[in-house]
Amino acid sequence: MKQLTMVQAICDGLRVALDQDPSVLILGEDVGKNGGVFRATEGLWNEFGDDRVIDTPLAEAGIIGTSIGLAVNGFKPVAEIQFMGFIYPAFEQIVTHAARLRTRTQGAFPASLVIRAPYGGGIRAPELHCDSTESLFVHIPGLKVVTPATPKDAKGLLLAAIQDPDPVIYLEPMKLYRSIKEEVPEGWYEVPIGKARKVREGEDITLIAWGTMVPVAEGAAKELEKKGVSCDLIDLRSLYPLDEETIIQSVKKTGRVVIVHEAPKTAGLGAELTALINEHAFLYLEAPVTRVTGYDAPVPMFALEDDFRPSVSRVSEAVQQVLAF
Amino acid sequence: MKQLTMVQAICDGLRVALDQDPSVLILGEDVGKNGGVFRATEGLWNEFGDDRVIDTPLAEAGIIGTSIGLAVNGFKPVAEIQFMGFIYPAFEQIVTHAARLRTRTQGAFPASLVIRAPYGGGIRAPELHCDSTESLFVHIPGLKVVTPATPKDAKGLLLAAIQDPDPVIYLEPMKLYRSIKEEVPEGWYEVPIGKARKVREGEDITLIAWGTMVPVAEGAAKELEKKGVSCDLIDLRSLYPLDEETIIQSVKKTGRVVIVHEAPKTAGLGAELTALINEHAFLYLEAPVTRVTGYDAPVPMFALEDDFRPSVSRVSEAVQQVLAF
Amino acid sequence: MLGQLETTYVQYLSPEGKLSVAGHAVWNQLSAEMKISFYRWMSFVRMFDRRSVILQRQGRIGTYAALEGQEAAQVGSALALSKEDWIFPSYREHGVAMIAGMPLSQIFLYWMGRVEGCKPPEGVRLLPPSVPIATQIPHAVGAAWASKLKKETSVAVAYFGDGATSEGDFHEACNFAGVFRVPAILFCQNNGYAISVPFSRQSASPTVAEKAKAYNFPGIRVDGNDVLAVYDVMKQAIERARAGEGPTLIEAVTYRKGPHTTADDATRYRPASEVEEWVKHKDPLTRYTRLLKAEGLLSDAEEREWEAECKAQIDSAIKEAESSVPAPPEHLFAHVYAKLTPNELRQQQQLRKRGGRR
Amino acid sequence: MLGQLETTYVQYLSPEGKLSVAGHAVWNQLSAEMKISFYRWMSFVRMFDRRSVILQRQGRIGTYAALEGQEAAQVGSALALSKEDWIFPSYREHGVAMIAGMPLSQIFLYWMGRVEGCKPPEGVRLLPPSVPIATQIPHAVGAAWASKLKKETSVAVAYFGDGATSEGDFHEACNFAGVFRVPAILFCQNNGYAISVPFSRQSASPTVAEKAKAYNFPGIRVDGNDVLAVYDVMKQAIERARAGEGPTLIEAVTYRKGPHTTADDATRYRPASEVEEWVKHKDPLTRYTRLLKAEGLLSDAEEREWEAECKAQIDSAIKEAESSVPAPPEHLFAHVYAKLTPNELRQQQQLRKRGGRR
Ligand SMILES: Cc1ncc(C[n+]2csc(CCOP(=O)(O)OP(=O)(O)O)c2C)c(N)n1
């Protein structure tokens, strides 16, 4: 097994998919000759040619709209949106068509496709490149939404998304593209959509995070461990469907919850998780479910991004407050 | 005072605004000569002319994008999106620009505009006309989101939205356009954004609804009254900012909450309300906050819409379950 | 043909039912069967359409988008397609849908608000009506692109209105079609209005066809009420597409005789004289019937017979649709995902338990 | 001029620094001050740009979008505008921004990731760089529309790249501009690439200019490395706009000499020979300097003097930007709404309490 970064693992997953499934197409802006602005498609254009790894015009609605047509007529498009902050022009195609086509055609012509998009901040990217608006997509029935936090999960989740018959939004935490290396199995393997990953087992409190925030939550858990606090840390991986069982079991065990996300607080995914926990584990809660999130302000330009994004210390402090409740 | 339906009250509000504020422009598809597909702009084109009540090309991003430019250069556009289900092509302009322009220009060029859109189901409209995806907009910092449930509020909230220096999404419950008549004051008056309306005072449980669901919740409250259950019913009116005070006070009084919305459950606004209540009134809760919502499925075509939309009986049953908890 | 001025259009059959020289040539190439087929379908579509308007008034179907006046554009173009071709319609292409093989009863079900009506029979490559304007155009381009990548000869056609040309999706789809030279036909029925908004407020360029230049493929303007011209122009575009010569934008100039939908009042925005001109003098069915009769291919008796036959088919389809057992409420979860998640299964179960109680 | 073939372009000054006949006419109309002004701004912009690339390498600013090679397109067009006109730039128009009156230090602040750098001084009608491609074009059209409705003579210009022409927003904006005949200039710097994607993969039509036909207003192609031609074409478009004759699409054919941004490696997708051709033979500043020198309007000494002056100004702006007190964390709530809601006030308070602790 090779040690790979997340972006290398993604590239490897795409290569495996192209290699093993002739219906797979990769399309998007700069994914071909250039190998992607993050090098997530590096080498694939050379290897698989211009008919399978396709540089498109600069038009997100066009990319997703034509991908839907490609899917209807037999292909499995894996479309790249260069940054999640630029997914909005394709919002109508995603929300109105990709999500609903299976229902609307009663199973005849599902829009079986994957939409990859780097998201989140922390890398000093220019303005408007750093959104993490996953909850918008989680709200739309018919979509699945996943995000990995490790290289191994990145490849396995990607292949699961490609294998999945439903449209999957696959969010890639930019900040983690190159920050971790780990052994990544070769060939095709899948990390099932809908199953969370237990990062740490603990007794005192449940921490829930995903994507970019997993290392932050993990950092807090480590710090807290030194203070004698044992955290049960869940990396959701799958934002829709949610792994309710893992979440609820943990909450029933600990009775206390801190949710960490990078998106603004109001109507973020933390809200849904809170509601879910309230519904299924109300009597087990010993303190209010607490959210540590981005603020309810536009994602700031990078000078203030580290103040906006949840930090280890903000998470630790929230945990201590919850424990003191 | 005249007895007006909601759509008449909206039209009246628009007329007053056009009359009293020369910077107000109305633009959208079919808002001019035709007077709007729901007659919300009836007569205005005749009265104020083609330069103030403007039929645009069929392009939602163009409508909102040019409205932003009109706002930057001195006008107060009141743009109509014909149905909320067709707002998505303008999503990028709303989320990336309208919501952020004040911040991005540090106050120099705010996008001061109003976006009106009929929403929700219940009128046997064709496919895809019946979305109520308000939570998507509530999640976006920089936007305000409001929806009236009565003719009087409709006009007052509309004028408040037009007066407001920030971009306001003004959602019009189609189902209520003509279902209620009430006395509506003449001239300019405002219903403040950020203040909920207490529809009924009660002791046993808090019902929270908005827009299309207010009469449903009210119907349930009336039914429950006969069974001796007294409901505190809040019509939110303002979805962002939320009237936290009214909500929390009521929950502290009743200890039990049912939230009713038409949108799918997962990551709907009910989730945020649950989280908010959990945060601010945790110790007062005697039962899990319960959501009665549209299902996590695409809004169905009209044969099944009444099964999808929360009904009086679903709300009543939920209340009884919460009381029995 | 492709070199015409866009503000004129291809016309073979005059409103009076007379063939032009070029029209004669096309006419002579057609089989007798095809000649009668144009008539039969146009007449059938019209009868279906009028009946649907009545059904709406009777409360038996919901808001309905009538197509009367646009029969030639729909029938002429649809008859040029083959079974292997893909069709991405808007909400007004019932005529196209029928020809593609969509059972009438399904079309009625759709307008009864029943999602079952969306599903085409096996082998019919027809998508459900696309209500959000212009959004189906990129789908057609994608499907055509797929054919090209698979080296198949099938083409894909998107049907849309003049209003749709203002949407970004129209532009992006045309641009992709041009760049990748896909076998797509972008078929615009320019009926002069997008609900109440006239084309002059929709576009500064006087025609739709000329917009194709921006994408470097042919744009052809055709008399959309001349079924022969539409058929021939469509046929040529399809041939070009199958031969790998890329997309074509077709602008069929036509008119809807009635309101936008049964919920609309077109007298608010269209002058009566304009409507009269189109209804009385430019009707596509009248025009073609005149030709057939002049050519001795259709008698009054045959006409009556065919209309009776249509009526019978329509009656039976209505019966079928109206007697089709309504899907139960929990059906709204059918096909949301290939396999429902625990969350939806739970919700579906709750809904099922209500047993239809609302 | 407007009747040219789109695949050729307006050029007054050859790469060798020679004026064409038409160029002479334009040249003779210009004041000496204006003639030197073109040079000074191009030179200033280039020095700013090169310095910014260095600052990025030194870690003193973030990812930076260099414009070297596009100075003539930016300076020529911006110098044709007046204070009253509105500018909606993309992320590469630092040259335009400076001429519009944006202090250099603000521009540096922007690239330091500081939102304060977005705010123009009072009276400068310049919006912050629009990062999402093409989204600023409808804004410009809206602002121009407002001028028209107010019966003012100000125009609005949107700056964008060749890649932007593929976006729906480009189309919708052009369409609105044409339909409402607004005084907008849609100024496309066609530098041949959208990051790595060549224009041939962006558009099947060989030029941007010809796309204007779909909207029924003039599209003009100009040598974007010829500052005189750009200035003149822009001037004429502005005059047309002010006179109520509607919008113009200008395609300035140019090239970015370096990578897309400091995060990009252009050697992955551009042949060295192509780059060399543009860098060595088509440089806008070299060309214009040759002319000035040939005309005796610029000496080597004056050149050195001016460069020293530029350097001093740039140095001082960097100093100013780098010594500007960073906004505190809670500043991220400033201007989210005209008046913060209780929710944001509470969050802002929490953030303030952290006192900069992360
Ligand atoms: C994206 C979107 N915006 C608005 C509407 C509402 N609407 C339905 S039909 C229509 C007019 C369409 O005109 P056109 O494209 O000319 O087609 P026609 O109805 O004339 O066949 C409008 C505005 C819609 N369905 N979708």
Ligand SMILES: Cc1ncc(C[n+]2csc(CCOP(=O)(O)OP(=O)(O)O)c2C)c(N)n1
């Ligand atoms: C909507 C959107 N999609 C994608 C991007 C990522 N992106 C940034 S610049 C760029 C290329 C732009 O090319 P062009 O319009 O030619 O302008 P240039 O950079 O050449 O000046 C892309 C794809 C973006 N900023 N916005």
Ligand SMILES: [Mg+2]
């Ligand atoms: Mg039309």
Ligand SMILES: [Mg+2]
């Ligand atoms: Mg470019």
